[in-house]
Amino acid sequence: MPQYVLLLRDDREGVAGFSPEEMQKLIQRYGDWRRSLQNKVVGGQKLKDGEGHVLRKQAGKAAVTDGPFTEAKEVMGGFFIVEADNYNQVIELAKTCPHMDFGSIEVRAIERT
Amino acid sequence: MLATLTRIFGPRRLDLAEEVVEDALVKALELWPFQGIPENPSAWLIQVAKHRALDAIRREASLAEKLPDLTRAFPPEDAGHFADDELTMMFLCCHPALARETRIALTLKSVAGFSVREIARAFLAEEAAIAQRLVRGKRQIRDREIQFEMPIGAELLARLDSVLEVLYLFFNEGYSAHEGESLLRQDLCEEAIRLARLVAGHPTTDVPRTHALLALLLLQASRLPARVSAEGELFLMRDQDRSLWDRRLIAKGLAHLDRSATGDELSSYHLQAGIASHHAIAASYAETDWQEIGELYEQLYAMDPSPVIALNRAIALSRWKGPEAGIAALSEIERHPALAHYHLLPATLGELWSELGDTERAAAYYRAALERPCTGPERRLLQKKLGIAGPVILA
Numbered sequence: 053m054p055q056y057v058l059l060l061r062d063d064r065e066g067v068a069g070f071s072p073e074e075m076q077k078l079i080q081r082y083g084d085w086r087r088s089l090q091n092k093v094v095g096g097q098k099l100k101d102g103e104g105h106v107l108r109k110q111a112g113k114a115a116v117t118d119g120p121f122t123e124a125k126e127v128m129g130g131f132f133i134v135e136a137d138n139y140n141q142v143i144e145l146a147k148t149c150p151h152m153d154f155g156s157i158e159v160r161a162i163e164r165t
Numbered sequence: 166m167l168a169t170l171t172r173i174f175g176p177r178r179l180d181l182a183e184e185v186v187e188d189a190l191v192k193a194l195e196l197w198p199f200q201g202i203p204e205n206p207s208a209w210l211i212q213v214a215k216h217r218a219l220d221a222i223r224r225e226a227s228l229a230e231k232l233p234d235l236t237r238a239f240p241p242e243d244a245g246h247f248a249d250d251e252l253t254m255m256f257l258c259c260h261p262a263l264a265r266e267t268r269i270a271l272t273l274k275s276v277a278g279f280s281v282r283e284i285a286r287a288f289l290a291e292e293a294a295i296a297q298r299l300v301r302g303k304r305q306i307r308d309r310e311i312q313f314e315m316p317i318g319a320e321l322l323a324r325l326d327s328v329l330e331v332l333y334l335f336f337n338e339g340y341s342a343h344e345g346e347s348l349l350r351q352d353l354c355e356e357a358i359r360l361a362r363l364v365a366g367h368p369t370t371d372v373p374r375t376h377a378l379l380a381l382l383l384l385q386a387s388r389l390p391a392r393v394s395a396e397g398e399l400f401l402m403r404d405q406d407r408s409l410w411d412r413r414l415i416a417k418g419l420a421h422l423d424r425s426a427t428g429d430e431l432s433s434y435h436l437q438a439g440i441a442s443h444h445a446i447a448a449s450y451a452e453t454d455w456q457e458i459g460e461l462y463e464q465l466y467a468m469d470p471s472p473v474i475a476l477n478r479a480i481a482l483s484r485w486k487g488p489e490a491g492i493a494a495l496s497e498i499e500r501h502p503a504l505a506h507y508h509l510l511p512a513t514l515g516e517l518w519s520e521l522g523d524t525e526r527a528a529a530y531y532r533a534a535l536e537r538p539c540t541g542p543e544r545r546l547l548q549k550k551l552g553i554a555g556p557v558i559l560a
Contacts, residue, residue: 070280071278071279071280071281071282071283072186072187072190072278073277073278073279073280073283074280075187075190075191075193075194076190076278078194079190079193079194079197079202079206082194082197082198082202083197083202086198086201086202093201096198096199096200096201097199097200098195098196098198098199098200101195129195130198130199131199132199150198151198
């Protein structure tokens with residue numbers, strides 16, 4: 053089955069100001085979402101906040117810039133890999149993701165050889 | 166979870182425990198959405214919170230000598246203590262050294278994880294006042310060196326009342342959210358019932374009034390499925406589809422009401438559960454035993470002449486003796502300051518005047534109700550009634 057990657061970006065304001073009760077409810081929503089996907093999620097990882105590097109060739113040499121990438125309004129927070137028949141199906145899955153309340157989701161198909 | 170950490174660090178460090186619990190939840194929110202929820206979420210959270218707390222304490226030189234104790238105090242089998250810890254935590258927050266309002270606020274914050282805003286709403290109070298109350302409460306726990314332990318003997322029963330009252334308010338907050346689109350928060354009701362079961366199940370707190378409260382909560386919860394439609398519209402009891410009432414909860418509620426009748430104790434929960442039981446067994450709104458309910462409300466009002474009980478008593482009287490009796494009873498509390506923001510008071514008056522055919526007065530009361538805070542569905546219900554009560558120019 054074709055695999056897709058969901059790139060999750062957010063403004064990193066996230067859950068600031070949430071009460072513990074509200075946080076627990078949000079965790080619940082993510083849990084419900086995962087369950088509703090019925091094993092379509094193949095993997096997913098959270099990327100560490102506030103650090104990272106960007107490499108770019110400048111004047112023939114690799115220039116390394118330190119993250120965090122503060123100039124970007126939205127920063128990539130993590131990704132999912134899901135299995136689906138087509139883009140439409142993935143978009144429907146992504147639409148219901150609680151992350152939509154906090155930022156954007158980029159959906160890309162993984163190219164198979 | 167906060168309770169377990171408070172047991173470990175001592176009630177003096179309630180602030181620290183609160184802080185690390187929040188940290189742990191934030192961490193969980195970062196990781197779990199991507200990695201999935203771990204098999205034992207509580208153990209995971211406790212582990213993270215403990216590490217955070219330990220880091221914080223290490224930084225405090227004054228506590229450095231305590232470190233060996235603290236490390237020893239972290240047994241790996243924490244999860245087993247959760248229930249007892251929660252109960253003890255409730256009793257800590259309900260200590261008689263604290264003002265009544267402070268006890269309730271502290272319990273809602275520390276046991277149930279309510280935000281200051283939510284507590285303010287449940288109390289019909291200002292947020293700043295609640296925040297101040299919480300700070301004061303924690304300072305008192307620290308200054309008076311109140312211990313994290315279950316009270317015994319006479320003290321236990323005195324403090325039990327405060328615990329029961331907190332659960333009662335807690336449930337009510339879930340049963341009728343005061344603003345926003347969500348009319349009820351079933352999760353809060355379930356949590357209140359879970360904690361009430363915890364209290365009823367503990368040998369030291371297994372007394373008639375605990376069962377009366379649990380009966381009341383179960384009977385009220387039995388009507389939840391019929392209270393809001395799929396579209397989120399509010400159904401008052403008279404309009405509810407009674408076949409949706411949860412018979413299983415009613416049966417459990419009636420069983421606890423029976424157990425509450427052992428002994429000669431008569432608490433406000435006994436009366437309220439009695440009222441709820443008459444609703445639960447009535448075939449329809451019209452066939453409800455309003456006289457019995459009206460008499461129970463008279464007893465309840467004599468025991469606790471609070472404005473909200475007065476309001477409900479007036480409704481019962483209006484069903485038993487007619488709308489005029491209800492209006493007369495309401496006129497006694499119409500100007501009560503505690504009800505100044507309570508939309509149900511003018512909404513009820515509107516209803517009663519409408520029954521008497523005075524559409525003009527009814528509309529004026531419905532409009533007054535709309536000016537007070539209420540949930541979206543409640544607002545729409547009032548607007549619908551305004552349409553029936555007479556022509557209205559919508560602002």
